[in-house]
Structure formats: C-alpha cells, structure tokens
Amino acid sequence: MAKVKKQPRPKAITPKGFRDYFGAEVTERADMLKTIAEVYHLYGFEALETSAIETVEALGKFLPDVDRPNEGVFAWQEDDTGTGAGDGDWVALRYDMTAPLARVYAQHRNDLPTPYRRYAMGPVWRNEKPGPGRFRQFYQCDADTVGTASMGADAEICAMLSDTLERVGIPRGDYIVRVNNRKVLNGVMEVAGLGGDDKDAERGIVLRAIDKLDRLGVDGVRALLGAGREDESGDFTKGAGLSDDQAAVVLGFMEAKRATGAETTARLRELVGASVIGGQGVSELEQIAELLDAGGYSADRIEIDPSVVRGLGYYTGPVYEAELTFEVQDEKGRPRQFGSVSGGGRYDDLVKRFTGQEVPATGVSIGVDRLLAALRAKGRIGGEAAGPVVVTVMDRDRMADYQAMVAELRNNGIRAEVYLGNPKNFGNQMKYADRRRSPIAIIEGGDEKERGVIQIKDLILGAELAKDASLEEWQARPSQVECPRRDLVARVRQMLSDQNG
Structure with a gap:
C-alpha cells in the first residue's frame, strides 16, 4: 500500500508587498483619520463609504502605466453562471477613491446636492512592484467637490490640505503645497509640437517623466524625455523620443518657477505663447492664487510650482501636491527630503464616462501611511504606548x-x-x-x-x-x-x- 504523502504545512508569511499592523500603529492611524475627518467636516464635506470592489469597466483605463492598462489592479472575472465558464463581469479591488466617487455620483446624482462635497477614507490596492516603504495596500483620505467648475473649489481644496497637515502635527515650514495646471503643460506641449491625439503616448511619457523630477533630477528627466533611461538595477525605461529642442521647451516649463506667484505665472504666459489652452491654464492659476491670498494662505504654505504634474492621466486642470520639506535618513543613513504625502487635481472628464455629459470635479488624496511614517521620523508619534x-x-x-x-x-x-x-x-x-x-x-x-x-x-x-x-x-x-x-x-x-x- 502506497504511503500517503503528508500535506505540507502552510508557510506563515505575509504576502509580498503587504504587511501586518499592530497595536500602536493601528491606534495612531485611527487617531489621524479622526483628525483629518474633523478638518474635512469643518469645511462642509460629507462622509462617503464605497465598496472595496468596483467593476474594471468603472475603474477605467486611467492607471499610471499606459503600457499595461488595468494591469495595475487586482482583478478577477466573476462566474455568474456557476458552470465555471467564467463569463461574468471583471471586477477589481479599488485602485483609488476617485474612480468609485465618479461611479457613485453618476449613479446617485439625482439624489445628491450640486456641488457635492464628500470625503472617503480606507485602504486601496495596487498590483505594482513592491519596494522599501512601498506596499500594495495602503490607506488614503480623499476629499472631492463634484459639480462646479469654479476655481474656488480648487483653492478650497488646497487651503484644506494645508490646514489638515498642520492639524495632524506638521508645522508651517515643514511642508509646502505646490500648485500647477495641466492646461499650462498642454499649452507648452503644443509649443513643443506634441499636440494632437496621435501624440497621446509621448505626452503620457512626458507627464510621468516630469513627475519624477524630485527623485531623478533634471538629468534623469532629460533622459526620459529623450531615448530613455537605465536605472541602477539595469532596468531600462523607454523615453518619449523628443528632440533636443522639444526637450528644451519642456525643461524650460519645469524651471519656470520664480520668486513670487505673479512672476511665475508671467513666465508661464511667455512659455505658452499663443496656445489657447495654455492661456486658460495660466488664468486659472492666477484665480487660485488670488483666492488663497485672500484667505491668508501665503507662499510659505501654498505656492505656484510648474514642476508639479501628477502622474494619473485623468487630470484636466489644476493639480496640487503636498511635500514635506524636512530631512530624514534613508535606509543607508543618507539624508534626504521626505517628499510627497498628498496630491490631487481637477478631473472634469471622469464622470462623463458614465453620463455622457461633462461634470466638473476636483479633489485631493492624502497618503495616510506616508504621513504617519513622516511623523514617526520626526519623533512626533511612535513612542511605546502604555498597555492596560x-x-x-x-x-x-x-x-x-x-x-x-x-x-x-x-x-x-x-x-x-x-x-x-x-x-x-x-x-x-x-x-x-x-x-x-x-x-x-x-x-x-x-x-x-x-x-x-x-x-x-x-x-x-x-x-x-x-x-x-x-x-x-x-x-x-x-x-x-x-x-x-x-x-x-x-x-x-x-x-x-x-x-x-
């Protein structure tokens, strides 16, 4: 009689790219979520909780990696028939909080006020290559306004982001909220000869290249605008294939920041030239700057910065990013700035996918896990909590x-x-x-x-x-x-x- 082979015991290991959270970490996150929710509520935003799962169709093809549409999500096909044929809809864990909001607004718009202000908090999942400090599941806190094209909504989001950072323990001087406008960049791309639908792929590469300025520096971005770049591990990233003259126009845009917001927007007007869309973007930045100034948000908290583009393809106007400016040590003990903990922008076309009608919207997302890591790095949280x-x-x-x-x-x-x-x-x-x-x-x-x-x-x-x-x-x-x-x-x-x- 053949010997029955024992089943091996399962390995007690965390799946790659995921981690477990214990005690104080969970409590600290809960406290931060509560504080952020208080600020969002103070600004008049209402809570919304959506399903962790959306149809792949609802998520859309707006993920950062345009060469692998929808491969950045954890997706599977539902078996509606029960026969194993697998002929049901494809569904996926939510990639962010914005696509679910677009679906919710389109589905319930007749019952919601216009504009609709909402905030949402919870985990999101990304099927991407994990790395040090980079996980496939993490928490986000989003706040969005749907149904108004007013730049007042964008200015309000930036002001709220500034207030939120200060409330959770990031003092003024340790952060900056940077604001730009995708329309300005589109105008610059027209000047550089990258207008038209046939240049979508090149524009996508350019956007992602500019978005990596803080990590790769000017030389790294220049390589990505050209033939491409090989990183330290030997992986090669294909570039946009721009000529030196075209790359010079884009780099000039990235370096257009001046001492004041007025000087920066004046320089941007020079760069966009006769581009109509570029001129609209500059005017919107001027409106945002004026509104923020009226609210007491000066350049030590919020500034106009042309190097901010954001990576996602659905942004259509103003974009913003909160960066922590203090230094921490990396895993090799080298000093570095902590970097971005939040970002967002205007996405006027996202709801249109469901309704066929343009619905203006703008919003921001805070990476809670990164913000918690920043506070721990500064010693503002992370002490050993007393037990019972x-x-x-x-x-x-x-x-x-x-x-x-x-x-x-x-x-x-x-x-x-x-x-x-x-x-x-x-x-x-x-x-x-x-x-x-x-x-x-x-x-x-x-x-x-x-x-x-x-x-x-x-x-x-x-x-x-x-x-x-x-x-x-x-x-x-x-x-x-x-x-x-x-x-x-x-x-x-x-x-x-x-x-x-």
Whole structure:
C-alpha cells in the first residue's frame, strides 16, 4: 500500500508587498483619520463609504502605466453562471477613491446636492512592484467637490490640505503645497509640437517623466524625455523620443518657477505663447492664487510650482501636491527630503464616462501611511504606548472578584484586563504585564481579601528604580502600595496621573 504523502504545512508569511499592523500603529492611524475627518467636516464635506470592489469597466483605463492598462489592479472575472465558464463581469479591488466617487455620483446624482462635497477614507490596492516603504495596500483620505467648475473649489481644496497637515502635527515650514495646471503643460506641449491625439503616448511619457523630477533630477528627466533611461538595477525605461529642442521647451516649463506667484505665472504666459489652452491654464492659476491670498494662505504654505504634474492621466486642470520639506535618513543613513504625502487635481472628464455629459470635479488624496511614517521620523508619534492595568489572579476560585475589579476600572474609563493565563506562577504574570507594557498591576491574595485591602504595584516606577536606585530611594519611593479595596479607582487614577507627570 502506497504511503500517503503528508500535506505540507502552510508557510506563515505575509504576502509580498503587504504587511501586518499592530497595536500602536493601528491606534495612531485611527487617531489621524479622526483628525483629518474633523478638518474635512469643518469645511462642509460629507462622509462617503464605497465598496472595496468596483467593476474594471468603472475603474477605467486611467492607471499610471499606459503600457499595461488595468494591469495595475487586482482583478478577477466573476462566474455568474456557476458552470465555471467564467463569463461574468471583471471586477477589481479599488485602485483609488476617485474612480468609485465618479461611479457613485453618476449613479446617485439625482439624489445628491450640486456641488457635492464628500470625503472617503480606507485602504486601496495596487498590483505594482513592491519596494522599501512601498506596499500594495495602503490607506488614503480623499476629499472631492463634484459639480462646479469654479476655481474656488480648487483653492478650497488646497487651503484644506494645508490646514489638515498642520492639524495632524506638521508645522508651517515643514511642508509646502505646490500648485500647477495641466492646461499650462498642454499649452507648452503644443509649443513643443506634441499636440494632437496621435501624440497621446509621448505626452503620457512626458507627464510621468516630469513627475519624477524630485527623485531623478533634471538629468534623469532629460533622459526620459529623450531615448530613455537605465536605472541602477539595469532596468531600462523607454523615453518619449523628443528632440533636443522639444526637450528644451519642456525643461524650460519645469524651471519656470520664480520668486513670487505673479512672476511665475508671467513666465508661464511667455512659455505658452499663443496656445489657447495654455492661456486658460495660466488664468486659472492666477484665480487660485488670488483666492488663497485672500484667505491668508501665503507662499510659505501654498505656492505656484510648474514642476508639479501628477502622474494619473485623468487630470484636466489644476493639480496640487503636498511635500514635506524636512530631512530624514534613508535606509543607508543618507539624508534626504521626505517628499510627497498628498496630491490631487481637477478631473472634469471622469464622470462623463458614465453620463455622457461633462461634470466638473476636483479633489485631493492624502497618503495616510506616508504621513504617519513622516511623523514617526520626526519623533512626533511612535513612542511605546502604555498597555492596560493588569489585575493579577492569586486564587483561581475568586475570578468573579477579579472580574469585578476590572469592570469597576473600565466603567470609570481606565483600560484594564484580568490575567487569563495559568495563574500558578506569579512571576509569569509579572512577565506578561511587562510584555504588555502595563503601567500598574493589582494584587489581591487571600490575606488582602480578608483585610479588605489590595496591593497596587507601579510597574513603571518599579522598572526605573530597578535600574539604578539606591536603598534610600527604594524606601522613599515605594513602587507598591496597599490601600482599601474601596479606593481602587481613586488610587489607580492617581498613580496613572503621577506616571504621566
């Protein structure tokens, strides 16, 4: 009889490009989402939660990699018949929050106000090559206004983005919101001989090349505008194939930034020449700058910067990007600027795909995971959070007494838990409390029960004293005190207050 081959055990590994989040990381993200939502709500935006799955048709072919339309998404074909024939619709995990909004607005437009302001928060998924700090699942916080062509909507988005960054802990001077307009770039491309539908592919490559200026520098972008570029790993990226004169026009646009917004827009008018679309873009930038100035948002917070283009192909007008300007160290210990944490722009054609009618829209997306990483890099979050108060178990037959203590603490807003492991070894209970970073342990043995008292152990002070305290310090600052059982909440609250200074 043949020996039955054992099935191998599954490997306990995280899928490539994904990661797990624990304790403080989850709490920090939740706190940030709450703060961002408060700012969005203050500006009059309403919450919207859409399905994590959309049809591939609804997502459209607007992904960054134009050579692989829809290959940037995690997609599968539904089997509607149940026969295995696989003749159902193709669906995919949402790539961003914008395409679902376009679908929602088209589907429910008769029931929604115009303009419709909404914000959405949650994970998105991208089937792209993962790398250091680059994951296939990450959180986004979007805010969009649908149904108005007013540049006031774009100015409001930029102002809200600035306010949001400051509210979550990025002070003025550590960030800049940069604003540009795709119409200006389209005008420059006309001047460079890249107008017309037959130049779509070249324009797409140019857009992505300019978008990489902060990472590749001028020389790297120049290579991508020409024949192409080979990176350090040997991978070759095909270029736009522009001539030196054409590339010079595009590079001149990227370097058009001047000391003031007025000087920058004046230079852009020179570059777009007689281009009608380019002139419209410059006028829109002037309107945005005027509105922001009226709201008190000066160049130390928001500035006009022609190098901002954004990579997605659906932007049709103003585009904006929030960049963190402070330095951090990369994985090799080299100083570098943290870079972009948010971006967005106007996309007047996206809803039109569903309705056949142009519906103006503009919005912004904040990369929450990158913003959290930035705050950790600056030491503004990321400290080890304290765990719950642990009620130890000295007598397993009195679990009801210990549960009563925990309930009393929780009812008074104090985070607490009963030790639920094997209570036989008290040392293991203390090791558990230490691993949970518990600030306090509660002890009630049989003797304490008879006398109506409890022992309250300050684990933080105990750890400090254990390091280098003298005998006198041990006696002057006891880390364990006895108190009446009825004073449990008051004494725990006081000890927690003393620990927090």
